[in-house]
Amino acid sequence: MVINKKIKRTMLESKSQYFGSxxxxxxxxxxxxxxxxxxxxxANLTSTFEKNYVQEDATFKTNKKLNNITDLETKFEMKxxxxxxxxxxxxxxxxxRVFNENTKINIPAIIKGEALTNHAILIDPxxxxxxxxxxxxxxxxxxLNFKLSGFMSLPNYIYPLKTEGDILTDPNNFGIAVINKTDxxxxxxxxxxxxxxxxxxxxxxxxxxxxxxxxxxxxxVTILNWMDAxxxxxxxxxxxxxxxxxxxxxxxxxxxxxxxxxLTGVVMWRMLKRESAIIGTLYALGYKKVQIQxxxxxxxxxxxxxxxxxxxxxxxxxxxxxxxxxxxxFNMPVDFVSYNIKYIVISILLPVIFLIxxxxxxxxxxxxxxxxxxxxxxxxxxxxxxxxxxxKLDKLKFSTKFKIREQLxxxxxxxxxxxxxxxxxxxxxLGFAAKSSLDSLTKGGFEEAFKYNYIYVFNAIQKGSPSKxxxxxELPFTLTSDNKSSIAVYGVSPNSQYVTFKDKSGRxxxxxxxIITRPLADKxxxxxxxxxxxxxxxxxxxxxxIIDSIAxxxxxxxxxxxxxxxxxxxxFPSGSYMGIWSTERLDIPENKLLTTVTKExxxxxxxxxxxxxxxxxxxxxxxxxxxxxxxIYVVTSMIIEENKENISLMKVLGYRKKEIYSMILNSxxxxxxxxxxxxxxxxxxxxxxxxxxxTKEMSISLPITISYSYLVIGFxxxxxxxxxxxxxxxxxxNRISMHEVLKSRLE
Amino acid sequence: MFLKxxxxxxxxxxxxxxxxxxxxxxxxxDKQEIGVILGPSGSGKSTLxxxxxxxxxxxxxxxxxxxIEVTELSDNKLTDYRRDKxxxxxQFYNLIPHLTVGENIEVASNISKFPLQIDKVxxxxxxxxxxxxxxxxxxGGEQQRVSIARAVVKNPKLLLCDEPTGALDFxxxxxxxxxxxxxxxxxxxxxxxxxxxxxxxxxxxxxxxxRNGEIVESLINRTIVPAEGIEW
Numbered sequence: 016m017v018i019n020k021k022i023k024r025t026m027l028e029s030k031s032q033y034f035g036s037x038x039x040x041x042x043x044x045x046x047x048x049x050x051x052x053x054x055x056x057x058a059n060l061t062s063t064f065e066k067n068y069v070q071e072d073a074t075f076k077t078n079k080k081l082n083n084i085t086d087l088e089t090k091f092e093m094k095x096x097x098x099x100x101x102x103x104x105x106x107x108x109x110x111x112r113v114f115n116e117n118t119k120i121n122i123p124a125i126i127k128g129e130a131l132t133n134h135a136i137l138i139d140p141x142x143x144x145x146x147x148x149x150x151x152x153x154x155x156x157x158x159l160n161f162k163l164s165g166f167m168s169l170p171n172y173i174y175p176l177k178t179e180g181d182i183l184t185d186p187n188n189f190g191i192a193v194i195n196k197t198d199x200x201x202x203x204x205x206x207x208x209x210x211x212x213x214x215x216x217x218x219x220x221x222x223x224x225x226x227x228x229x230x231x232x233x234x235x236v237t238i239l240n241w242m243d244a245x246x247x248x249x250x251x252x253x254x255x256x257x258x259x260x261x262x263x264x265x266x267x268x269x270x271x272x273x274x275x276x277x278l279t280g281v282v283m284w285r286m287l288k289r290e291s292a293i294i295g296t297l298y299a300l301g302y303k304k305v306q307i308q309x310x311x312x313x314x315x316x317x318x319x320x321x322x323x324x325x326x327x328x329x330x331x332x333x334x335x336x337x338x339x340x341x342x343x344x345f346n347m348p349v350d351f352v353s354y355n356i357k358y359i360v361i362s363i364l365l366p367v368i369f370l371i372x373x374x375x376x377x378x379x380x381x382x383x384x385x386x387x388x389x390x391x392x393x394x395x396x397x398x399x400x401x402x403x404x405x406x407k408l409d410k411l412k413f414s415t416k417f418k419i420r421e422q423l424x425x426x427x428x429x430x431x432x433x434x435x436x437x438x439x440x441x442x443x444x445l446g447f448a449a450k451s452s453l454d455s456l457t458k459g460g461f462e463e464a465f466k467y468n469y470i471y472v473f474n475a476i477q478k479g480s481p482s483k484x485x486x487x488x489e490l491p492f493t494l495t496s497d498n499k500s501s502i503a504v505y506g507v508s509p510n511s512q513y514v515t516f517k518d519k520s521g522r523x524x525x526x527x528x529x530i531i532t533r534p535l536a537d538k539x540x541x542x543x544x545x546x547x548x549x550x551x552x553x554x555x556x557x558x559x560x561i562i563d564s565i566a567x568x569x570x571x572x573x574x575x576x577x578x579x580x581x582x583x584x585x586x587f588p589s590g591s592y593m594g595i596w597s598t599e600r601l602d603i604p605e606n607k608l609l610t611t612v613t614k615e616x617x618x619x620x621x622x623x624x625x626x627x628x629x630x631x632x633x634x635x636x637x638x639x640x641x642x643x644x645x646x647i648y649v650v651t652s653m654i655i656e657e658n659k660e661n662i663s664l665m666k667v668l669g670y671r672k673k674e675i676y677s678m679i680l681n682s683x684x685x686x687x688x689x690x691x692x693x694x695x696x697x698x699x700x701x702x703x704x705x706x707x708x709x710t711k712e713m714s715i716s717l718p719i720t721i722s723y724s725y726l727v728i729g730f731x732x733x734x735x736x737x738x739x740x741x742x743x744x745x746x747x748x749n750r751i752s753m754h755e756v757l758k759s760r761l762e
Numbered sequence: 763m764f765l766k767x768x769x770x771x772x773x774x775x776x777x778x779x780x781x782x783x784x785x786x787x788x789x790x791x792d793k794q795e796i797g798v799i800l801g802p803s804g805s806g807k808s809t810l811x812x813x814x815x816x817x818x819x820x821x822x823x824x825x826x827x828x829x830i831e832v833t834e835l836s837d838n839k840l841t842d843y844r845r846d847k848x849x850x851x852x853q854f855y856n857l858i859p860h861l862t863v864g865e866n867i868e869v870a871s872n873i874s875k876f877p878l879q880i881d882k883v884x885x886x887x888x889x890x891x892x893x894x895x896x897x898x899x900x901x902g903g904e905q906q907r908v909s910i911a912r913a914v915v916k917n918p919k920l921l922l923c924d925e926p927t928g929a930l931d932f933x934x935x936x937x938x939x940x941x942x943x944x945x946x947x948x949x950x951x952x953x954x955x956x957x958x959x960x961x962x963x964x965x966x967x968x969x970x971x972x973r974n975g976e977i978v979e980s981l982i983n984r985t986i987v988p989a990e991g992i993e994w
Contacts, residue, residue, distance in 0.1 A: 399896045403860065413872040416865055424860040661858050667817050668870055668916075669845025671838075753817040756856050757808070757924065 018310050032282045035649035036275055037322045040366045043271035044326025051358040052334045054260040061253050064347045068122045070170035071210040072220055076240040091227055093213040096120045101205030103156050113192045115199035120210040121171045123193045124348040128165015131195045135164035139175055139346050142190020157202055168346040174252040175346055221498050225555050241491055241552040246501035253345050262705055270438055276373040277431040279315050283374055287381040295389030308378050315374035319366040327362040418682040428653055432683055435646025436690025441698040443639035447725035448702055455720050456569045464568045467513040467596035474609040476591050484597030485513050488581050495548035495557055502572040506581025513596040516566030527577050528563035535572040536565040569718055643736040651744045662748055663755035680741045687737050691730055764952050765791040770823035772809055783809045785975040796946055796953045798963045801972035807956045815848050815922045816840045845873055849913030853925035855905040857897040864893040867912050874916040887911040887941060903934035914945055923955040939989035961994035
């Protein structure tokens with residue numbers, strides 16, 4: 016049809032509106048494609064890595080060496096491999112955890128470089144990058160010189176956390192390395208542990224674990240420490256991240272697409288109104304309704320197809336760099352990148368379906384009028400809107416009245432602006448809220464609760480009073496109701512100097528009570544005086560514990576018992592303990608210790624934790640700035656176009672430029688402020704929901720909050736976006752001639 | 763002399779073609795007079811009115827209102843001139859659709875240094891009871907009354923009317939002309955009106971006939987006919 020020739024011309028006439036829709040579709044398809052492909056690839060990479068490099072089912076430490084490994088492997092249909100590791104202090108703050116090379120379970124995957132030989136070392140790429148280490152560099156570990164032969168990943172350290180209690184990795188200060196067994200023996204440092212992998216499916220793992228533990232017990236082997244792969248954050252955080260990506264990939268693009276639909280609907284409606292005489296003429300000339308409908312549906316189709324294709328391509332192109340970013344956090348070999356056609360097709364079709372549906376609705380409604388009505392400029396609507404009619408604005412300043420009326424004039428346009436600002440606000444504050452919440456978690460979770468600077472854990476039970484520090488004990492447990500959960504039970508000295516908790520009302524809780532931490536209470540929905548049932552991971556026995564108080568400490572599923580109660584409950588000798596908390600460094604021989612953790616380590620981990628959030632805050636701010644700018648600019652352009660004659664009239668009446676800018680461009684300020692105000696609680700609620708679902712399997716209860724300073728910064732950014740869009744629109748106002756009003760036939 | 767126009771020329775460029783719209787126009791109008799410019803379409807009468815009103819620039823010549831040389835004013839001064847001295851009435855009313863009658867008048871009073879009371883002006887144009895109505899709820903004649911009220915509320919020295927009755931029926935047109943005559947008397951406003959209805963010239967003090975960009979006839983009426991006596 017010849018009338019289709021005007022599609023391009025019409026779009027170029029109202030560039031800002033069509034390009035605004037196009038830009039929103041591009042962003043939404045980019046996010047959809049990128050996040051879905053990313054999640055798909057990460058899931059593939061994880062499962063391939065787990066399978067090819069034999070990820071452990073569990074790891075444990077015992078009080079004595081297992082000698083009959085081959086028999087055990089046959090008896091329990093599994094693989095067992097003894098591993099060893101030690102923490103080498105590369106500097107005051109940097110720790111390199113060195114493992115000996117496994118050959119059956121947790122086999123190192125070489126990402127780059129060569130396999131291990133004597134005096135060669137493989138390290139994880141994130142630590143290498145953060146510390147500027149290159150293949151071929153020399154490293155000294157104790158007295159031995161090593162050549163960096165390559166970079167590797169370990170299946171049990173996909174997310175290389177220093178301790179299981181950490182949330183984010185700190186590649187500056189912590190890394191993992193592998194050397195061969197000969198070199199490891201030559202260094203003569205470290206502790207042994209065992210990794211196991213059962214043959215067959217993973218379904219009956221729990222009963223297999225229990226059977227195995229029972230057997231060890233019967234052989235008089237005490238398990239000092241046990242960690243299932245399902246409770247190991249170094250393995251499970253990838254799953255959590257995948258679920259986070261899935262949430263983003265399903266919600267964000269759809270939210271932006273809904274926004275685009277409203278925008279396209281508004282643009283289409285305005286175009287049909289403007290072209291009503293043309294439509295009426297086409298009708299009169301004999302064009303059929305379906306032909307006219309087809310013509311006008313081509314507008315959203317063109318926008319959706321161009322935007323969809325471009326956004327999908329951009330998403331596909333950014334996949335590889337994004338995977339590289341992800342593997343800097345999750346250390347896995349990337350053998351191949353897959354471009355799942357399903358997501359590419361959906362990404363292209365989704366905007367087409369959404370926009371055609373919105374377009375069809377608008378076009379059908381407009382074409383209900385008769386040709387004559389259309390030729391006369393559409394059905395005359397002489398009814399004044401309920402809101403417009405009943406709003407009593409007499410007492411307000413004229414400029415305020417004008418601005419309010421301007422917003423009431425087009426409810427869909429105002430709704431689009433409001434939703435756009437809410438979305439931009441939520442995106443912008445997402446990063447800020449995450450940072451605020453982590454700050455509050457650091458303060459409440461660590462600085463106020465734990466007063467020690469060093470944690471020493473012995474490799475055997477100690478008796479008597481320590482000369483310095485405060486004794487404590489710690490054992491891993493699981494919940495009877497959820498055997499995948501991992502909790503730690505601590506025995507604490509009465510009136511502890513080193514661990515002090517507060518309850519919800521801020522009152523200090525005495526350490527002679529049985530205290531559980533907030534994440535555990537939330538998980539169990541437990542309150543004081545409730546009885547909880549737990550199973551020891553070491554002997555698989557069940558214990559009942561009555562809760563006295565809940566501590567507002569946000570990290571870790573922990574139970575704190577008085578040390579005497581801990582010993583009597585678990586049949587440990589009276590007065591015995593497993594570790595010492597201390598404010599000063601203690602001189603304890605290395606061979607007596609299982610682990611040593613300093614508060615500095617925890618602080619570093621938290622510092623590192625907030626570092627990637629700064630990047631997130633920046634990225635989110637940029638993205639929300641873009642979305643906000645597009646939405647506000649497009650709405651401002653619409654307002655200017657709708658007010659062309661009014662602006663011209665104002666110029667004729669003698670309004671100065673500044674006065675016109677203020678009346679027309681500032682008319683949206685109410686909605687900008689309202690959008691921001693509504694965006695804040697919406698963000699907190701959705702972030703809280705999102706975080707709860709993400710941390711369901713984790714031992715964290717993040718108190719979602721946002722500091723006032725970030726709220727102010729967020730508003731300033733949104734306001735700057737508004738000012739930028741106003742500045743861009745001023746030219747449009749200046750271009751409107753005073754003759755416009757003379758040509759027009761308003762009302 | 764309230765309004766003086768001398769040797770006014772104006773041409774428009776359309777591609778390669780230049781069209782001279784005004785060719786040395788001369789005219790004068792005294793304070794509190796009503797002037798009517800008559801002429802067919804394309805004769806240059808609207809261009810003349812636009813230049814006098816400060817919404818267009820001339821190529822050469824002079825326009826002076828109350829001694830102010832409008833043709834010499836900068837853009838900012840020209841805005842002030844329109845703001846303080848001029849009131850406009852258009853053929854198609856040009857009311858702002860989403861503002862009520864009262865608010866449409868406030869559009870003008872809002873920027874005026876010494877505005878008249880809105881209710882007083884609405885009373886004068888017979889629209890006081892429709893202050894809270896929206897333009898789409900009014901007839902054409904009522905909308906033009908609002909448009910007149912909007913022009914008058916600034917208490918302008920010169921009221922420029924571009925075919926104020928062009929879109930109205932006879933009875934309504936006569937009511938509007940009556941209203942303009944009342945405003946001229948009650949507020950002392952000088953009025954310059956464009957029309958191609960020769961009958962209207964009977965109510966003017968001075969009549970200017972324009973053809974092909976020139977004033978071909980300039981008359982002074984000795985007898986002014988009240989608007990209600992005009993027939994066409």
